[in-house]
Amino acid sequence: MLPEVLRAGRADLYSVFRTCCAVGRDGALAVEDGETRRSYGELLDRVDRLASVLLSRGVAPGDRIAILSHNRVEYLELELAAAGIGAIVACLNWRLAAPELKHCIELVEPVLAVVEPELRDAFRVASDLPGLEIGPEWEQSLASANPDPRTGTLVDDPEAGLTILYTSGTTGLPKGALISHRAHIARAMAFAAQLALDPDDGFIAWAPMFHMASTDHALATLLRGGTVVMVDGLQPSVMNEALSRHRIGWFVMMPGALEAFIAERRANPLPLKGIKVCGAMADLVPPHQIAELTSLLGAPYLNSFGATETGLPPGTADLIAPGVAPETLSKRISAFCEVRLVDPEDRDVPIGSPGEMALRGPTLFSGYWNADDTNVRDFRNGFFHMGDLFRRNRDGTIDFVDRVKYLIKTGGENVYPAEIERVLLAHPGVVDAAVVRAFDAKWGESPVAFVACGNDGPGAEELIQLCREKLAGYKRPREFQFIAFEDFPRSTSGKIQRHILESRLTN
Structure with missing residues (x-):
């Protein structure tokens, strides 16, 4: 669906999503959240009504809306509605302690908060920001709203911000990474191209939506025309059952999750609809677990290296075959970015020598919110410096060495x-x-x-x-x-x- 919108001269995420709904996907399943199911047509209608609600509450282009919620369909509705009016969604981490949460809220100065009832008390300890509560208030607001004709006309710059995802900084306090419409669309294209995804391949969003894996790929899936299955955290039996009903493009598996899911899969080997790729961050996973997971799923493991700031690149092009316990984890650099490995003086290091990874490309974020000094340092010489050390091999692959700041x-x-x-x-x-x-x-x-x-x-x-x-x-x-x-x-x-x-x- 992306090329049609880009040829029409639009480069905002809402327009891409709306076009996807208009080209034969209106009745297709967009989101599944437990017993709740939304077709593309239904989702678009709710998104437009929510955009109208936000506008009526004074939310203007560039304003931040904070959300504190577990994974649920309303999370996606808010991100898409914000895309339609030019607002920015600050995705708060509900696992944070109150002082950390307070810092994240105050950093971005939101004008409105969207809060799940279960997290209402946690939010109120950190902030007295006016809010819109998910549940009856949310549904009543949407039911009484009519779509506003301004929706979809307020974003004319692909560099406009869409989400803020938080990542810890060297000072210890979380930093807010601003991700633009351009970056989200480019990440969707990178996912599709480098993982060989079909337009209607689905995605199980079980990692928290404040994490780049779920927000990035859930939005990317809706821009292609696939189904997003919302799961509130690691629930192996729910995820296993979803795999038996949906064809999945990328099945995310993270360190700490493999053991529980492998145990479920062994105990309940349901037939699979099909998985293109599984896993992430192979460097942090025991090789024997990679071999067993890929054998159980019949899918290769993604030998990736990316970040909130970069999306799936720079390392998205290498796969570990099913059943293989890898002895080395050399990675191929994504075709969607340019990578340098540099010394502390920003000089390219020779092959075989450790260097800090610096990159540029369309999937890159726009910088850290309200952190000018950090941005000047990290974006020096036209490249974003990741703070991670790699070695380049003679065949062009790269090997992870260490984290410059002991991440x-x-x-x-x-x-x-x-x-x-x-x-x-x-x-x-x-x-x-x-x-x-x-x-x-x-x-x-x-x-x-x-x-x-x-x-x-x-x-x-x-x-x-x-x-x-x-x-x-x-x-x-x-x-x-x-x-x-x-x-x-x-x-x-x-x-x-x-x-x-x-x-x-x-x-």
Whole structure:
């Protein structure tokens, strides 16, 4: 459906979606959410009515609308309605602790909040922003609204923002990555081209919609004409049953999820409609799990490397064949971006030498919200610098080496050590702390904290309770190792050498 819209000179996501509805898909199933089913025609009607509701509440192009909700059809309705009026949806992470959630809300200064009833209290602890509650209020508002003729006419720039997805920064506080209409459309095209997806291939959105995997690909699926199956989190039996009824293009599987789904698949091997590709982030998954999952699904595993900021590129072009436990995980660079591997002075590194990945291309985000200094640094010399180290091989493939800022990826979520350290160091009895990553068979990686305390310092239970109050569950250290202050290994500048601490975990 994308080419028809682009040939017509429109490059906004709402126009692409509307065209998809108009070219023979009106009665086709667009979204399935439990017992709720919406055809493309029904979804478009609700999206247009919601756009009218938002306009009547004073939402203007460029305004931010915050949403705090689990996965449900209303999430997609809001994103599509926002696309039609030029608003930007800030996708809040419901797993965050109240101080973190408050920061994310205040960062983007939304004019309206959409909140799920179950999360109403959590939201009110963080903000008193006026809102529209999903449920009876939502349905009554749509029922009494008529489509507004301004919908679809308020976005004339493909660089206009559409979503803000949050990603942790080196300061520890989440950053808001602004993703434009252009980037979302380009990501849809990259998905379709590099994963060889057919127009009506479906997608199971089980990862949280505040995660790029679900928001990116759910929208991309609706721009092609496929069915999005909304699932609220990892529910292996629900997902397995959905695979028996829908042909799926990309079946997302993340570290920490494979074991549970494999167990379900072994116990209940329902016939499959067909899967083109499964998996993601192969570097963080045990090879034996890759082999078993692909055997059970009869589909190759995506040896990918991407980010909230980049979408599925830069590494989307390599597949691991079904039943294979990979010995190497070299990746092919996406055809939809240009990649450099550079040293700290931004000079290209030679083949075989580690370099920070820097890239540019149409799937790239527009920058971090209200973070000018960070954007100047990260977008220097016309390329976005990802902060990840790779080596280029002679055949043109690339190998992941390490994360420049010691990013921890746990179960598909990004965690920065500084975020946890800030909480620990706020305790009066802690004199120093460093958080490093450790291999975790279930989650891929998990944080471990090294802590030095004073004479009356806290014990592990007290620090666990502190982290429980201040941090989302997936960010909490899986263990605490107490050491003397002088036992922290340091560089000549006094910085803690984290790689030495990590080596101690394996000794």
